[in-house]
Each structure stands twice: as C-alpha cells, then as structure tokens.
Amino acid sequence: MNGYNFAYLDEQTKRMIRRAILKAIAIPGHQVPFASREMPLPYGWGTGGIQVTASILGSHDVLKVIDQGADDTTNAVSIRRFFARTAGVRTTTRTEDATVIQTRHRIPETTLTARQILVYQVPQPEPLYRLEPSRAEGRRMHGLAEYGAMHVKLYEDIARYGQVAISYDYPVMVNHRYLTSPSPIPAFDNPKLHRMPALQLFGAGREKRIYAIPPYTDVRSLDFEDHPFRPHRAQAACALCGARGSYLDEVIIDDRGGRMFVCSDTDYCAGRRAAGHVGTEGAAA
Amino acid sequence: MAYVAVKGGEQAIAAAHAWRAEARRGDPAVSKLEPAQIEGQLGRAVERVMAEGSLYDRGLAALAIAQAEGDLIEAAFLLRAYRTTLPRFGVSLPLDTTAMAIQRRISAVFKDLPGGQVLGPTTDYTHRLIDFALPAQDLPPAAPMAEPDPAPMPRVADLLAAEGLIRPDPADAGEPADLTRAPPALPLPRAARLQGLARGDEGFLLGMGYSTQRGYGGSHPFAGEIRMGAVSVEIIPDELGFAIDIGDVVLTECQMVNQFHGTKTEPARFTTGYGLAFGQADRRAMSMALVDRALQAGDLGEDVTAPAQDAEFVLSHADNIEATGFVEHLKLPHYVDFQSEIEAVRRLHAQARAHAEAEAAE
Numbered sequence: 001m002n003g004y005n006f007a008y009l010d011e012q013t014k015r016m017i018r019r020a021i022l023k024a025i026a027i028p029g030h031q032v033p034f035a036s037r038e039m040p041l042p043y044g045w046g047t048g049g050i051q052v053t054a055s056i057l058g059s060h061d062v063l064k065v066i067d068q069g070a071d072d073t074t075n076a077v078s079i080r081r082f083f084a085r086t087a088g089v090r091t092t093t094r095t096e097d098a099t100v101i102q103t104r105h106r107i108p109e110t111t112l113t114a115r116q117i118l119v120y121q122v123p124q125p126e127p128l129y130r131l132e133p134s135r136a137e138g139r140r141m142h143g144l145a146e147y148g149a150m151h152v153k154l155y156e157d158i159a160r161y162g163q164v165a166i167s168y169d170y171p172v173m174v175n176h177r178y179l180t181s182p183s184p185i186p187a188f189d190n191p192k193l194h195r196m197p198a199l200q201l202f203g204a205g206r207e208k209r210i211y212a213i214p215p216y217t218d219v220r221s222l223d224f225e226d227h228p229f230r231p232h233r234a235q236a237a238c239a240l241c242g243a244r245g246s247y248l249d250e251v252i253i254d255d256r257g258g259r260m261f262v263c264s265d266t267d268y269c270a271g272r273r274a275a276g277h278v279g280t281e282g283a284a285a
Numbered sequence: 286m287a288y289v290a291v292k293g294g295e296q297a298i299a300a301a302h303a304w305r306a307e308a309r310r311g312d313p314a315v316s317k318l319e320p321a322q323i324e325g326q327l328g329r330a331v332e333r334v335m336a337e338g339s340l341y342d343r344g345l346a347a348l349a350i351a352q353a354e355g356d357l358i359e360a361a362f363l364l365r366a367y368r369t370t371l372p373r374f375g376v377s378l379p380l381d382t383t384a385m386a387i388q389r390r391i392s393a394v395f396k397d398l399p400g401g402q403v404l405g406p407t408t409d410y411t412h413r414l415i416d417f418a419l420p421a422q423d424l425p426p427a428a429p430m431a432e433p434d435p436a437p438m439p440r441v442a443d444l445l446a447a448e449g450l451i452r453p454d455p456a457d458a459g460e461p462a463d464l465t466r467a468p469p470a471l472p473l474p475r476a477a478r479l480q481g482l483a484r485g486d487e488g489f490l491l492g493m494g495y496s497t498q499r500g501y502g503g504s505h506p507f508a509g510e511i512r513m514g515a516v517s518v519e520i521i522p523d524e525l526g527f528a529i530d531i532g533d534v535v536l537t538e539c540q541m542v543n544q545f546h547g548t549k550t551e552p553a554r555f556t557t558g559y560g561l562a563f564g565q566a567d568r569r570a571m572s573m574a575l576v577d578r579a580l581q582a583g584d585l586g587e588d589v590t591a592p593a594q595d596a597e598f599v600l601s602h603a604d605n606i607e608a609t610g611f612v613e614h615l616k617l618p619h620y621v622d623f624q625s626e627i628e629a630v631r632r633l634h635a636q637a638r639a640h641a642e643a644e645a646a647e
Contacts, residue, residue: 045614136597
C-alpha cells in the first residue's frame with residue numbers, strides 16, 4: 001500500500017517484536033512485555049495477533065485468518081483484507097495451504113505441520129487475572145511458580161459443581177513451568193496445544209505481551225488425578241458434513257426450540273463435504 | 286429448513302461502510318462541514334482529540350473529527366493510528382512554561398501576584414443560558430484589547446519553592462519515558478505516569494480527580510496556578526549541537542498545591558500535583574494534576590487505599606483507545622466460547638436432574 005511499509009509496521013518495530021518473539025520461544029509460556037504499537041484496528045480486535053503476523057510475514061507466505069473457526073466472519077475478513085492490502089501476500093482459506101494462520105478463539109481441526117505458524121489473538125494473556133488483578137503481583141507469582149490459587153479455584157469448582165466449570169480459556173501448564181492462557185479457545189481445543197508440530201505464537205496488543213509455545217512442547221491442561229481434564233463438545237454430528245469429532249456451533253433455526261449443529265471450522269467442513277461426506281441437512285459439495 | 290451459512294462478510298462490510306459514508310455527509314442540501322471550520326470553531330474538540338490522540342496537529346485533528354462525525358474518541362483513535370507510523374526523530378528540550386506567551390493565568394492561592402491575574406478567553410462566570418441569537422449572529426462585537434504586560438510571570442509553585450515551602454520534584458535525568466515506545470514496567474516512574482495521564486481519557490481523569498475531592502484519597506488541593514498560552518518547542522539536532530526553535534504549541538498548565546508533609550527533623554512542605562494539556566483545557570489539566578498528586582501517595586509514604594492512588598489501576602484504565610476497543614470487541618462473534626458455556630450449563634443441568642431422579646428413586 002502506498003506510503004506504508006510492507007505489512008504496515010516499520011522495520012525497527014518488526015525487529016523489536018521479533019526479539020520479543022525469540023525471547024518468548026526461548027522461555028515457553030512466559031509472557032514477554034513488548035512495546036505494542038497503536039494499530040489502525042481497535043484494541044481487542046486482534047492488534048496483538050496482527051502485530052505478530054506483520055512481524056513474521058514474508059512476501060512468499062500464504063496467510064489464513066479465522067475467527068470462531070471460520071474464514072468468513074467479519075473480523076477475519078477485515079484482518080485478511082488488511083494484510084492483502086498492506087503486504088500483498090497470498091491469502092487462503094485452506095488450512096493445508098497456509099504458512100501463517102492467524103486465529104481468534106479456535107485451533108483448526110486439521111492437524112498443523114512443522115512448516116506452519118499459528119498466531120493467536122489474545123485478549124487477556126494473564127491466566128491469573130481473575131484471581132489476582134494486579135499484574136505486578138501476578139508477575140511475582142509466575143516468578144515463584146506460585147500457582148496454588150488456580151488449583152484452589154479448580155478445587156472450588158469441583159466442590160460446588162462436581163466438575164471444573166471453566167469451558168474456554170482453560171489454563172494450561174507449558175513445558176512444566178509456566179501457567180499460561182491458551183486464549184479463549186474452547187477447552188475442546190486444549191489437547192491440540194500439546195506437542196503441536198507448528199510454532200504457536202500469542203499476541204496481546206492492549207496488554208502488551210507476547211508468548212509462545214515452541215513446536216513439540218508439552219502442554220498440560222490443569223487438572224487433578226481424580227478429576228482428569230476432559231474436553232467437551234456438543235453431543236451431535238455436523239448437519240452439513242456429518243462430522244462427529246469436530247467442534248460444533250449451534251444454530252437456532254426457529255422460535256420453537258429448533259436447532260442444528262454445524263462445524264465451527266468452515267474449511268474443515270467444506271473439505272469433508274468435497275470428499276463426499278454429507279450430514280442430515282447438507283448437500284454434497 | 287436448510288441452513289443458510291453466514292457468508293458474504295466482505296460485501297456486507299463494504300456496504301456497511303458505504304452507508305456510513307453516506308450518513309456522515311448528512312443532508313446534501315446543507316453545505317458540507319469543512320475541517321477548517323472545525324479547526325477554527327470547534328477548538329476545544331480539536332484540542333481534546335490532540336491530547337488523547339497524542340499528536341499536536343490542529344488540521345489533522347479537525348480532519349479526524351470530520352471523518353469520525355464528531356465522535357471524539359474515534360477521532361483520537363484515527364490520530365493515534367496515524368501517529369504510530371511516524372518516525373520519532375528526537376526529544377524536545379523541557380518546555381519553559383515561565384516563558385509562555387500568556388493568554389490566561391489565574392491563581393486561587395494569592396489575591397494578587399507578580400504578573401497579575403489574567404482571565405483570558407474563558408467561559409468561567411458566564412451564565413449557561415442557550416443563546417438563541419447565536420445562529421443569526423455572524424461576527425461578535427470586538428473584544429476589548431489591552432497592551433500585554435511586559436512584567437515576567439513567575440510560576441506560583443516557583444515562588445513558593447524559592448521560600449522552601451514546596452517539596453522539590455526530583456530532577457529526572459536523561460531521556461523521558463515513552464509509553465508508546467517501551468512496554469510499561471510497573472511501578473511506573475512519575476514521568477511515565479504523567480505521560481499516561483496526559484493522553485488519558487478526559488472523563489476518566491475528571492472522575493478520578495473528583496473522587497479524591499470526595500474522600501477517596503483526598504489531598505487538600507488548591508489551584509496554585511493555571512496558565513494557558515503558546516510555548517516554543519526547542520530541539521537540539523545531532524548535526525547542529527545547539528538548540529533550535531521548531532514552533533509553538535498552545536498549552537494549559539496546572540499546578541495544584543496540596544497538603545503539606547513534614548517530620549520532626551524535616552520542616553513541613555507543600556506537595557504538588559502537575560497537569561499539562563494541549564490547547565485551552567482547564568478541566569483536563571486540573572483533573573490530571575489532582576490524579577498526579579494522588580498517585581504520589583506511595584512515594585510520599587501515605588496509605589494507598591483509594592482507586593485514584595493506585596497507579597496500576599489508574600494507568601491501566603485511563604486510555605480510552607484501549608478501553609473503547611476492548612469494551613466494543615464484545616460485539617465481535619463469541620459463539621465458540623458461548624457454545625462451550627452452553628454445553629457446560631447443560632451438563633450441569635443433566636447432572637442435577639440425574640441426582641434428583643436418583644434421590645426420588647431412593
């Protein structure tokens with residue numbers, strides 16, 4: 001785009017962000033402060049993810065952007081257009097074809113590979129903030145690996161509800177050391193974090209933090225021996241492609257309680273339909 | 286019913302933006318609002334947008350206000366997003382506000398003082414009655430003019446400091462902190478706090494400052510001085526090695542004089558709070574000075590009990606660009622997370638039902 005550098009940010013800023021990324025990779029799960037820039041998109045709408053993507057994007061990269069698992073949600077469209085405009089990179093909706101995937105709230109169903117990078121948009125990088133709102137105090141707790149408060153919170157959930165009542169943004173231990181927010185992905189996606197071949201980068205623009213999960217890193221969802229972590233999904237099959245193992249969105253179809261379930265990952269669903277899978281409401285693609 | 290996928294986001298966005306542009310123009314029979322009119326006639330809005338946008342450029346701020354249809358936070362956001370792309374080529378010398386070309390200078394702590402009280406162009410002491418004649422009036426009657434007083438106008442805080450009655454501000458050596466170029470490391474030094482306040486939301490600063498007056502971290506403030514006028518900005522370019530004047534900025538500076546502190550060995554001295562704002566902005570500068578003083582509680586050994594004294598709380602929530610983005614992001618789709626919550630609630634219902642049935646069967 002005329003008057004702006006490749007991928008919007010100037011090279012000094014990209015270098016600063018890349019340094020933060022390298023440090024984040026060196027200390028898996030640790031939140032690295034960075035001098036987050038004001039972006040032309042609002043805070044809370046992906047400024048952290050956008051800055052990370054802008055800093056790692058090269059002219060040969062192929063970018064995919066998803067929000068809620070879908071390529072066609074309005075904010076995903078807006079961010080994809082932003083990079084098509086400022087970096088002129090190729091974009092795709094096919095998970096397999098992308099080299100960089102920026103995501104909000106989901107991990108693609110398709111297993112990612114070592115040649116891909118997954119960039120998460122993170123609203124609240126501090127997993128302890130509901131228990132300890134002071135970030136200065138939170139930082140100290142991370143330094144001492146003082147995570148008892150989070151275990152107590154899980155225990156209280158079990159005492160009150162019979163199960164852990166966190167259904168998304170479910171806290172994880174990265175590399176057996178740092179308690180980390182996986183961003184608000186459904187707990188269903190948490191197992192995919194563990195030993196993922198792709199590099200996972202997390203950008204929080206408003207909170208000015210970057211963290212990372214390097215490829216093949218151990219990631220354990222917090223639990224207890226007698227209450228092991230269990231991912232959940234709606235007990236249904238996708239109405240379009242019949243998938244029984246994917247995360248489903250619920251769609252209300254009338255005002256008499258009618259509803260149907262469809263894959264949240266639109267590319268995965270389309271791929272299955274192209275391969276001939278059909279659900280109860282779907283026509284083969 | 287067949288499922289209609291929510292497709293076509295791209296066309297929908299383009300159409301929505303086209304509609305917005307049409308709405309912005311308003312009734313085509315009414316002449317278009319020019320940025321020059323905004324710059325000249327909505328000066329207070331321009332100055333607020335410059336302050337919260339952290340960029341002193343009246344013309345650009347006026348254009349942003351026009352583009353944002355008068356939504357001043359949106360206008361400040363436009364200005365910030367532009368500012369972030371500009372290179373920072375230097376740091377100015379500290380501004381010398383004693384050398385200000387004074388338009389307004391008032392002190393609430395002395396009846397008269399060197400340089401006198403100068404009301405300047407103010408709405409203070411007006412009766413807030415809507416002027417129904419204003420639309421029909423083209424030019425107001427000329428305001429009376431006086432010869433500028435050549436007498437120097439020392440700052441009230443400096444007059445008190447000369448007597449040793451004010452706790453001196455520790456000199457800050459080196460380049461000042463810049464929150465836009467380095468991530469804030471808590472606890473923030475005062476220079477960084479002042480920067481955060483200077484670009485903070487005026488309403489937030491006002492509310493925080495007001496809360497200190499109502500007992501939440503009170504510090505017995507007096508408006509030591511409020512002065513407004515143009516101040517020249519000087520930089521020392523590397524290739525020259527001496528200071529050059531690069532232009533003037535109009536500023537409002539407020540120094541609050543607050544409750545004194547002392548010990549048996551150290552004589553009591555007044556403390557101060559400092560406020561500085563682009564343009565004519567008494568409310569903003571005074572609010573900032575109140576909050577700055579409240580945030581010194583920790584440094585001064587006072588109990589930190591009130592919200593306005595908690596630097597992490599105040600500075601993490603003063604920025605309206607950050608705040609509006611995060612509040613408004615709630616309108617982005619969250620159905621993946623909500624789905625997981627629905628499933629969790631349904632599981633809990635099923636569990637409770639099973640429990641009740643088992644009990645009934647017993």
